[in-house]
Amino acid sequence: MLDKTKTNKELGLQVHKYLEEKGVETPIYIHNDLDALSKINMIESMFIEIMKTLNLDLKDDSLIETPKRVAKMYVNEIFWGLDYANFPKITTVENKMQYDEMIIEKDIKVSSQCEHHLVTIDGFAHIAYIPKETVIGLSKMNRIVEFFSKRPQIQERLTEQIFYALSYLLNTEDIAVTVHAKHFCVISRGVEDVNSSTVTSKVGGAFKSVPSLKQEYLTLIRS
Numbered sequence: 262m263l264d265k266t267k268t269n270k271e272l273g274l275q276v277h278k279y280l281e282e283k284g285v286e287t288p289i290y291i292h293n294d295l296d297a298l299s300k301i302n303m304i305e306s307m308f309i310e311i312m313k314t315l316n317l318d319l320k321d322d323s324l325i326e327t328p329k330r331v332a333k334m335y336v337n338e339i340f341w342g343l344d345y346a347n348f349p350k351i352t353t354v355e356n357k358m359q360y361d362e363m364i365i366e367k368d369i370k371v372s373s374q375c376e377h378h379l380v381t382i383d384g385f386a387h388i389a390y391i392p393k394e395t396v397i398g399l400s401k402m403n404r405i406v407e408f409f410s411k412r413p414q415i416q417e418r419l420t421e422q423i424f425y426a427l428s429y430l431l432n433t434e435d436i437a438v439t440v441h442a443k444h445f446c447v448i449s450r451g452v453e454d455v456n457s458s459t460v461t462s463k464v465g466g467a468f469k470s471v472p473s474l475k476q477e478y479l480t481l482i483r484s
Contacts (some may be wrong), residue, residue, distance in 0.1 A: 263337070263341050263347055263411075265347075267349060267350050267404075268346060268347050268348060268349060268350060269279065269295070269348055269349065269350045269351065270345055270346040270348060271345070272348055272350070272351060273345035273346065273348025274291075274348075275345065275429070276348065276426050276429055276430070277291060277344075277345050277427060277475055277480040278401070279426075279429045280422060280425055280426070282365065283425050285374075285418055285421040285422055286342075287343070287412055287413070287414070287418065287422075287424055289412075291309075291345065293466050297337065297472040298364075299430055300332075300335075300336045301329070301332040301333055301336050301337075302332070303332075304328075304331070304332035304335055304336070305328045305329045305331075305332040306328075307452060308327075308328040308331050308332060309328045310330060311318075312324070312327065314376050319331065327400070328358075338411075339374055339411060340374070340412055340413070341408065341411050342407075342409055342411030342412040343411075343412045344391065344407045347408065348408060349401065349404035349407075349408055350432055351397065351398075351401045351404075351405075352397070352398040352401055352412040353395040353398070353401075353430065353431065354396055354399050355394065355395060356392045356393065356394055356396050357397055358440055360396065361391060361392065361479065363389050363390070363391055363474070363478065363481075364389065364390055364391070364392065364396070365387065365388070365441070365478070365481055365482065366387070366388050366389075366399055366402050366403070366460075367385075367387045367388040367444045367481075368385045368386065368387070368470035369385055369387070369402065369403050369406045370385055370403075370406075370407075371383070371384045371385055371386050371406060371410050371419070371442055372410055372441060373410040373411070373412070373413075373414045373419065373442075374412075374413050374414065375413070375414070375415070375444055375445070375446045376413030376414055376415055377415075377446060378446040378450065379413060380445040380449060380450070381415060381444075381445040382410075382416065382442050382443070382444050382445070383441070383442060383445070384440060384441050384443060384458070385440075385441055386406050386420075386423065386438065386439065386440045386441075387437075387438070387439045387441075387482040388402050388406070388423065388427065388436070388437070388480075389437040389468070389478050389482075390421055390427065390431060390433065390435055390436045390437070390467075391411060391433070391435040391453050391467060392424050392431070392433075393431070393432060394432065395431060395432070397427070397430065397431060402427070405423060405424055405426050405427065405430075407433050408428070409422045416440055416442055416444070416461050417461050419439045419440060419461075420438050420439075420462065420463045421463055423438045423440075424436055424438045424463040427463065433466060433471025434465035435452050435466035435467045435468060436465055436466065436468065437462070437463070437464040437465075437468040437475070437478050438462065438463045438464075439460065439461070439482060440460070441458060441459070441460045442458060442459055442461075443457075443458045444458075444459060463466055464478075471478075
């Protein structure tokens with residue numbers, strides 16, 4: 262859940278620039294100056310027209326507030342990761358203990374929306390890294406996953422964004438990211454396959470160059 266007291270726009274814009282350099286940024290207009298209320302009002306008016314086009318009676322007491330509900334949901338709940346003013350504050354501390362083994366956080370919740378159909382992507386992420394000069398607060402990895410999930414996504418790009426954001430913040434490529442998710446654009450429409458899921462991964466540094474380290478990571482996330 263977005264906590265406006267724990268955000269850092271300046272850091273977010275730095276990460277945005279880095280993702281652009283790496284070619285993995287979401288196609289967004291970063292300098293859209295509309296405030297949240299203006300966005301909600303505009304989306305509400307447009308969604309009224311969509312519902313009318315679908316022959317829905319907006320005078321019905323069950324439907325009359327739906328356009329506003331959808332608009333508020335888009336801006337405040339499921340797409341707030343499009344605004345880098347909402348990028349989380351990230352706490353890193355000096356690696357005084359010189360810890361040089363793998364740190365893994367498993368089963369981080371992923372709740373996103375497919376950018377092709379705007380329906381749910383539901384799953385989890387695993388993150389591992391080997392510290393150098395700094396270590397990151399554990400909850401901050403959850404926050405990074407959450408931020409990049411709260412926007413229209415494709416899973417491959419989401420995986421890359423998590424990887425490169427952490428690489429920038431920790432100044433290392435000794436990072437591994439795996440995302441395992443179900444896509445409701447596959448489950449609820451089209452092929453309607455309720456059983457399939459998608460796994461994507463991005464590894465760098467020692468996780469790529471040392472096969473035994475990558476195997477250890479894969480063994481630990483499966484355990």
